[in-house]
Amino acid sequence: MNIYDIETVKLLLEKQPIISIIPHKNPDGDAIGSCLGLYLFLKQLDYDVEVVSANDFPDFLKWLPSAKDILIYDNTPEAAKERLEKSGLIFTLDFNALKRADSLAPLLEASGATFVMIDHHQAPDNYARVTISDPKASSTCAMVYRLIEAMGKESLINKDIATCLYTGLMTDTGNFKYPTTTSNTLRIGAALIDKGAENSLINSNTFDTWSYNKSQLLSIALRNMVYLPQYHTAYITLTGEELQAHNHQKGDTEGFVNYGLMIKDAQLAIIFIEEGDFVKMSLRSKGDVDVNQIARAHFNGGGHINAAGGRYDGTVEEAVAYFREVLPTLFN
Structure with missing residues (x-):
């Protein structure tokens, strides 16, 4: 300034x-x-x-x-x-x-x-x-x-x-x-x-304002979490049906992505949230893993080195498949 x-x-x-x-x-x-x-x-x-x-x-x-x-x-x-x-x-x-x-x-x-x-x-x-x-x-x-x-x-x-x-x-x-x-x-x-x-x-x-539905939605998110130890990466998925079943409100998934980084040795965490015909993504990382560059290069987004957002036009399954396809290149 x-x-x-x-x-x-x-x-x-x-x-x-x-x-x-x-x-x-x-x-x-x-x-x-x-x-x-x-x-x-x-x-x-x-x-x-x-x-x-x-x-x-x-x-x-x-x-x-x-x-x-x-x-x-x-x-x-x-x-x-x-x-x-x-x-x-x-x-x-x-x-x-x-x-x-x-x-x-x-x-x-x-x-x-x-x-x-x-x-x-x-x-x-x-x-x-x-x-x-x-x-x-x-x-x-x-x-x-x-x-x-x-x-x-x-x-x-x-x-x-x-x-x-x-x-x-x-x-x-x-x-x-x-x-x-x-x-x-x-x-x-x-x-x-x-x-x-x-x-x-x-x-x-x-x-300290969580609804019971949000608490239950977190349990679904944690159940859906996948950890890939070879890439020190965790990802979470939430489908539109899962959101609807728990009366999802704006802001309910705030912070969910951070649970992936709580895993020992995890360096990258992503959450994929289905919103109609596209998937909203939040990316978080530790150290020098640059999620801003990942989001800009692959998911029409951006942000900071350790926190970014993006989107994928398609289903959750397609977004995850694409992410897993490019993931090996991110750690080369």
Whole structure:
């Protein structure tokens, strides 16, 4: 984050534009936390600002301050379209290619607004006037905190803003477990706690909210797990029928993929989740196994070195067959 980017953002805000903030499709804790944190910060400064999401987000994030204010395109497409059409400044948070906004992508591509990207994924597209990109950052929430700090507005971070940013910081670092957790990450977490974020409450509200159906779905996922010791790889499959049988809700499979990495010596874990005529994939790894490259090369996705997502057009069986076909080449 350089001085020029900070000064440009400040100049753009001085124009008092109508502002929209956009997360990626299927927003997670970091996407929702960073969007709401920035939204509440800009509301403190009396801007006309809204968060617009392509689709809904998991119930375990709906307790966050002002989560009810998020405009969901899937629910009210005309209102979301009208909002984007009149926006003069658009922040895109936690993604770096407009296609990741899914149904909002055509509206964003057609917009005459000025764009500011804040993101920590690799290889950003070149669509924004200001691109604040740091693949080494632990989370987009950490980057939003640093932006507010660099603007000299840290005193405006209240309990609600701190709660939103801490939630994303916590979820995107796996409760401060992943390699992206640095001393700087912990300092930001401490600063947010000093601003009012309640660690224990945030943890409980986010993680201790499982339904019985989700617990049963996890048992199915673990039963379906396959481990390939010669490749130090575990994979999990969940079919549409299995999801339906357990009344699957958005966010229910969050974190399931990590169970594969709990196996001793496992270096790569993937979950294949059937969604209609395609398969959604989450990839996780340890060490220098680069799942971002795997997702980009084979599964129309991307992300970070140790955490990425992708998709396969076809059935779960076809996705697994293709994965097992290319797997030997990944470890050569």
